[in-house]
Amino acid sequence: MLAPVTDETLMRRIEQFIHAEARLQDEHAYEAWEQLWTDDAIYWVPANGADIDPKSQMSIIYDNRSRIGIRVKQLLTGKRYTQEPKSNIRHFVTNIEVTGREGDDISVGCNVMVYESSLRGETIWAARTDYTLRDEAGAFRMARKKVALVNNDRPLYTLSFLI
Template sequence: MDPMLAEKPVDLAALSPVDLHHRVAQFLYLEARLQDTHAYDAWEQLWEDDAIYWVPANGHDTDPERQMSILYDNRSRIKVRVEQLKTGRRHTQTPRSELARLISNIEVVAVEGAEVSVRANVLIYEDNLRGETLWAARNEYRLRLVDGAFRLVRKKIGLVNNARPVFTLSFLV
């Protein structure tokens, strides 16, 4: 490839706030679509090697190293979770839930080098044999720009009702 035609690296700090917000929003919409359509392999590929995927329990300011979490996965555990979902033998996902996510209130919180911290509200509609469930969350993300595309470094899903028992959270949140 001609080096003159190669895409220049994107400097996140040099982007206008509108352009950065648009790029972040498009990434979050992509991730939501992959989750909702059970595109497990494509979703897994969004994660960096140093990733953390976290759903706290019993509050939002807990320490996952000292207190129980609903989910606290590193990159290798994310892979195992995806492989389990792909087996088709998860009782609570037979048949698979129909999912639809709404993402709103996307805020770019900080830009540090090639990483951006983001907050967003998410509402997940789940329909399955047990009925319909709404899951509301305040999510926090750290995204890293790698080869011109965002990748997930950290995702914290703060379920609004995480102090109550969670019975069947068996899909990608």
């Protein structure tokens, strides 16, 4: 069992970062969201289970830093027709916990529920999200984000927003 984080200031900073990231996603603040990533970042949404090998099995999203930038540019074009008009989205984040620490990298996990209202109707996305947060000059950035959707073993509606 992992020992609880006793540094309340650190825990509060982690919570604030994760809540701010969720708010940027909800507000479609794509450029600001993109700035939260490190240069060596990985953004991963696995398919068909949470513990697959993304290099040998299909993923819903498996983006490196360059691909994250391309994804944001695509969202900014206004040509994502499933996002015209943009979905109304709200992220609900719970059970934030530190799961490990190595140097400047802090492993954090949480449960997330995303409510999406769009022209096609309403969808609820539930997931376990695992982060590797890196403390760079006193500010956190995401080195890794893995979003393991609860229903990733079934056909999914178009996921054309930031989860």
